[in-house]
Amino acid sequence: MVSVYPSLTHALAEGLVGALWFIEGSEDDQMDPDDAVKVLEGAAHLFSQLSGDQRQELIDLLRGMAEAESDPARREFLEGFPAGFGLVEDAS
Template sequence: MDESPRLVTQLLKAVVAYTWFFETCDETVLEDRAALKQLEYVGYLLNQLSDADKQRVADELAALAAGEADPAYREFVETFAFGMGLVEPEDS
């Protein structure tokens, strides 16, 4: 299968958008434990990637964040790789 940068970008946008939903929805929409379980599962799946792929995801996220107009969502995208355990903190 040939690599498709647009495919990777669109899939990453979908993962981030659904993760944002689980992170921000309140318990009237989805029970907190169910949301947390889904967030943990996303982190688990992403951590199955190779180090090179984790770095690629982090790079893609930086590009997505740079183009994001909503400040709250931009911050979420900027911190997504760290929050999912894909990268170490900048100062370590």
């Protein structure tokens, strides 16, 4: 079987981003809001522990994922991911 992902890092990023996208878009009856916030904040904390090179690698992966994404809502999530999860300084 041939993987559709060029690297393990890419596959793991896809999985993590997919889970975080689901959590962020969940309604209160799908997931407890407090639990959702804990998971999202936990992910942001994990990203804050990355080295500069690791952050840049993830940002580059996210950019490529966004460019390849056909779902406009998911593309928007991917484009906002670096700022939303503290990988870059928010320009606003």
